[in-house]
Amino acid sequence: MITQNINKKVSKQEDTKQHQPAQYLTDIERQFIDHEIELVPHKSAAVIEALKIVQHHRGWISDDSVSAIAAYLQMSPAEVDSVATFYNLIFRKPVGRHVILVCDSISCYVMKYGDIYKALQERLHVKFGETTSDQCFTLLPNACLGCCDHAPALMIDNDLYKDITVDMLDRILKQYT
Amino acid sequence: MERPLTQYIHPGCPPFDIREYEMTGGYSALRKALSSMTPKEVQDLVKDSGLKGRGGAGFSTGIKWSVVPMGEDAPRLKYLIANADEMEPGTFKDRLLLEGNPHQLIEGMILAAFAIQAEESFIFLRWAYKKAAQLLRKSIHEAYKAGFLGKNILDSGFSLEMHLHTGVGRYMCGEETALLNALEGKRATPRAKPPYPQISGLYGKPTIVNNVETLCNIPHIVNNGVEWFKGLSNSEDSGTKLYGVSGKVNNPGCWELPMGVTIRELIEEHAGGMKNGYQLKGVLPGGASTDFLTAEHLDIKMDFASVQKAGSRLGTGTMVVMDDATCPVGFVHNLQHFFAQESCGWCTPCREGLPWVEKMLLSLEQGSGTAADMELLEMHTHMLGPGNTFCALAPGAMEPLQSALKYFKDDFEKHISLHKCPYE
Amino acid sequence: MSTIVIDNKSYEVKQGKNLLEACLGLGIDLPYFCWHPALGSVGACRQCAVKVYKDEHDTHGKLMMSCMENIKDGLRVSVADKAAQAFRSQVIEWLMTNHPHDCPVCDEGGSCHLQDMTVMTGHDYRRYHFKKRTYNNQYLGPFIHHEMNRCIQCYRCVRYYHDYAGGKDLNVFAAHNHVYFGREQDGVLQSPFSGNLAEICPTGVFTDKTLREHYTRKWDLTTAPSVCQHCSLGCNTIAGERYGQLRCITNRFNSQVNGYFLCDRGRFGYEFVNSENRITQPLIRNQAVEAVDETTLMGHMRKLMTDHTLIGIGSPRASIESNVALMQLVGKENFYQGVSDNVRFIEKRIVEVLQTGVVKTASLQDIQQADAILILGEDIWNTAPVMALAVRQSVLKTAAHHALKHNTGIPTWHDAAVQELVQEEKGFLANCTITASPIDEISSCIAHNAPDDLARLGFAVAHQLNGSLPRVLVDEDTLAEVIDIAVFLQQAKRPVIISGTSCYNEALIRAAYDIAVACKTPDKEVRLAYVMPECNSMGLAMMQAPSFETAVLRATREKNITAIILENDLYRNAPAMVADLFFNSVQHCIVLDSLNNLTTQQADILMPAATFAEGDGTLVNYEGRAQRFFRVFMPGQATIQESWKWLLKLQALRTGVLNEGELHPEDVLKQAEQLLPQFAGISASAPHHDFRINGQALPREPHRYSGRTAMLSNLAVSEPKPKQDNDSPFTFTMEGYSGMPPSPLIPFFWSPGWNSIQAVNKYQQEPGGSLKNEQAGIHLFKYNPHAVPVYFKDIPEAFMIRNDRWLLFPQYHVLGSEELSAYSKGVRELSPETYVAMSASDMARHGLTNEHVVTIKVFEQNWDLPVKADSSLPNGLVLIPAGLHGMAVPNWNAYVIIMKGNR
């Protein structure tokens, strides 16, 4: 099937193991997930949090991660993946060490985010949805970053950059290895 | 001019911690309400104040609260949720409040929770607001330590837990019922109304979802009363409003002003006017899902009724300015691309209609559009209207389109006759 | 009742329904997709829009989704409104933007809800001229074909598969117009109810893969009303044929039994009919030419019929007609049930208990409506799958009912709102079985115990409900459970107790009965259900004949016995030793059956029996409901005949009295009524063969049937005379009465404009309700409110683990354990491998791991089987899969020795 950007979906593959050994999740991951489980009335309600936690530690959500989370929350992999593939920022394909999110919404459009995108393409040799060959950056478009008064804006990992001009890009990118 | 919501917000400076917040009168409204008011009194006060929801729809907050089942027989738990998802393109006002004064939101939430006797509360924060997340976490912690959250708050017998939940992206999460699904760990598709969240909301329990700005008003209303609140405004709608302007203006930004300032004041005074060499061609007065207004509407007051009368909506009150160098077709295509991507895929008209609209706009923009496309666009603006779709996303998407077709028809037609974008 | 106005006409309609249901019920055609009577409303597809007006002065109205609109007095709506019509047709155009328009090559074509709705809304030309979205399809196993591009995103598949049936491996993925319905990865669908996807999906996304192997358009099928042959529930089916081959089974709706859904065994097990293993010619063994024609056969038979003592071995999978014809032929005293002694004993108890009339039997509908259920010792998921589906609905509905009590604003049809309100709450279900079952997941109370201990638990519940019944000593944990169960049964208004034969334990039957009787009070409806092993086990058991072992004993003692074995592979019903002894002892052995098996190999004379698809007959299901199935087509060979026909012919030989005229099913059933009063009324289980409407017979073919003159033109240019059916009111053509027949005689669902299965709506009194003039068979057990209950008071000893001995029980499998369905390729493919399951601690104690093969010894029989740990199985018990093809049956409920083998 087709999906946008990075939400991976099914193609013909052999069934991988449905039941992941509990050890798949690290102690830290489990601790965090356990904490989230405590806050909700039933385990499956913690699934988004669990996805966030595992993605935080591993960068993306692999099929094995889906199965492991499913087993941990007493859900099926399909139930977990149904949620995982719905959301933009759960990555079901591997991403680079850093994710660049370029705001492509209206204020940034007016303020010509297109120029920024073009410049990024030239520097990184990737288009939206792709990862640089050195696995450093994954470039993704993103809906409004809530920074419209400082458009165009982009975010790399947790860092927000405002009022971007093409000249600033090299300096910004240099900080990430 | 009073700016109750933002008077202590100084961009560039860190927000107040709980001590500073209290020193400037913070949590006095909470003390007052818990010691001398009943939940019903708080509800009535808010109802009388005329406070309307700042999340976009402008529904009376007090009336919304009054539907929640109260008393002994009411179901337990009840939930209060602050909608801090702020994902409407062109909108950045809640960010100011979240980053600038988190305790104000927390106090507002505790008061709102008290008014409906909720025992659990959530802040549903959009993922991108990393700084706000950090500040909120710290402030919630402080509030717990100071006894404003937790069991038996200020010895009043009222208890409230508060959690911060950060999203994982999807415009739909801002829609209040989809937000509930997201909080329950489900796909953020909307729920049918009725039943309203006040009756069956989070985990099937009575729930109130309010916008951040809405909630930030509550402590001030409780402290200063109805008359004061009404007096803040220079229009029918009470209070102040956070207005924002983005686009090619000299000083884009967000300001708290009396409800009902005019568009002209906003753009010319506060936003410093259009950038050199650019003319204003249109504005979306309240975010991406509001109808265009044009230069002839500059003297419209930015309150719910006035903007409505002019054919648009106040929405979030944060406007996007479209200048004369920006192609309206490209502009609208950008919007429709956003809405098509953010459609949740639940109901047919939105899921199938928006991508079609997007494709037609793209082909128009690229010069391969036809007159038939214009008719089909027009048709979509009717067929995707309110009530026809499951939630308000698609009707919202149609607002800028229908008004663009009205005000910028020439531009569309030029694309067709020239077989290319005249703005290139 | 409420008065509502639709397009200026007043109607009286029921309250508590939504407007869409009301319109459909009134015969007003309104298109819809996401709504389904079994699933309720969610308002997603927006197809069912109508105008709703505030009052009579409102001329503008508002578009509303009729499926989300509650019926209330004074409601004013317009279906015909121009804007509403335009919107409905627009919705189709939207759905069609990405639909591939591949109707000519789509399996659903001609029976497609999407096609019907497209025509209904008047949408014709498409204005979308951009690229369509395309998807990858998935491999979903041998039963269901996946073609995602046809999807119209109505969400019905997930709502059915996940929400309704509890299947975990199908879901919706991604968002906006990329939403995808399927599995997380390619793979076999895990739910045994997956086949219903083919009917629930309104277009050709999920289709019957077995039908694809020999594809036929729905309108080109010759069909007849049928009854599923693969378990004791008696689900109603429609069987479809073309070119002498059975092509598919679809669901035949009725409100009392299976409703809308079948299990995969029932839907896909049909291929035994087309099996190469079919017996088509009579055989006389040890002759130069063994295959003979009917005349030769009958000539040969004449002597056998008169010179010898005849004994008859009946069959739990043969019709009442056939069993009764055999009983008549050999005489009551010479008729034996072809089931083992212990099964006969248990079944006899069941029949006795139900014949007292003290408690009503529970239909599947009753089970769905139950508000508390206790399952005692029956693995219904595997032995009676659709019953498990019904139990699930009870659990969900009870929870919903409970939640809605406090929230009266939400109508029951509002599926999404109800689910949001209910969350994870469940109605009461106690599942007490030997080992874990998928329904444990929805059970509030689970016990895994040896059958005797389960029976003790049952008696303890009975004591708890009625203190005058004997007390049972149970441990503290069990006592807590017992109290729990008793409390819920006591509070319930419509409790159902379910047990059955699969544990080979008669005490369970008694315990279940005691509980049912003990919780009876005047203000409640208590119901009881006993699952039986096969499709006519109940019918056979009601004939109250002795067991197979009794026949064996007699055969060893008497000389000169000729045994007639009716559709029964005795090697599946008794250990090989016993069956061998029987065949060695009888002098002659005549076997009637449809498929070759170990028993037919022993036959001196073999007579080809018609299957359910080629013959008429009556089955009595687990509740004592007699239902008729009708032949779909005349078998290719005239030598294939219903067993009862053959047996009547033999009887004519024997008595020398030739029937004046032919006997029809109802005649045989009338004889049954005379012979066995317990069958009173059974001849009315369906209208008689001469039933006509307006003087017309009923066509098995829809009037759209095509190729009639061309079908056989490669053989002969003249159109052959249509086959005649003298046994039923049906013709084999499209000629005949084209209206709606009485419910037992519905060969297909069709109505103008409604070519898909959704046409069922038109046959119902109200959408989702019972059929017009519904008559789902005849109940043979009469409820007697004045009957005085007699309790059973002897309680079995607690199960004791023996040193190095294990008690052996069957583990049933939906796919694999039943004889006939296992001839279908897909069923065979999904059947389990052989194994023996032991508790993990027993395994550990004996140094066994999952890699070991062990030898199981019962009497002189040996089985070499790989061991597998079953963490829910109590110590001291072992399980072997039941009924697998090629696996000889052991002595169930017997102690076995296990010898550790190699790895």
Ligand SMILES: Cc1cc2nc3c(=O)[nH]c(=O)nc-3n(C[C@H](O)[C@H](O)[C@H](O)COP(=O)(O)O)c2cc1C
């Ligand atoms: C598609 C869609 C997105 C929305 N996004 C937001 C949002 O990001 N923040 C918000 O406060 N309200 C949003 N809303 C409005 C909410 O549904 C809801 O009306 C609001 O949170 C109620 O708060 P109020 O009564 O305080 O205005 C959105 C509505 C729709 C239909």
Ligand code: SF4
């Ligand atoms: S697959 Fe079928 S049932 Fe599922 S949404 Fe698509 S059309 Fe509906």
Ligand code: FES
């Ligand atoms: S059937 Fe009513 S919205 Fe789908």
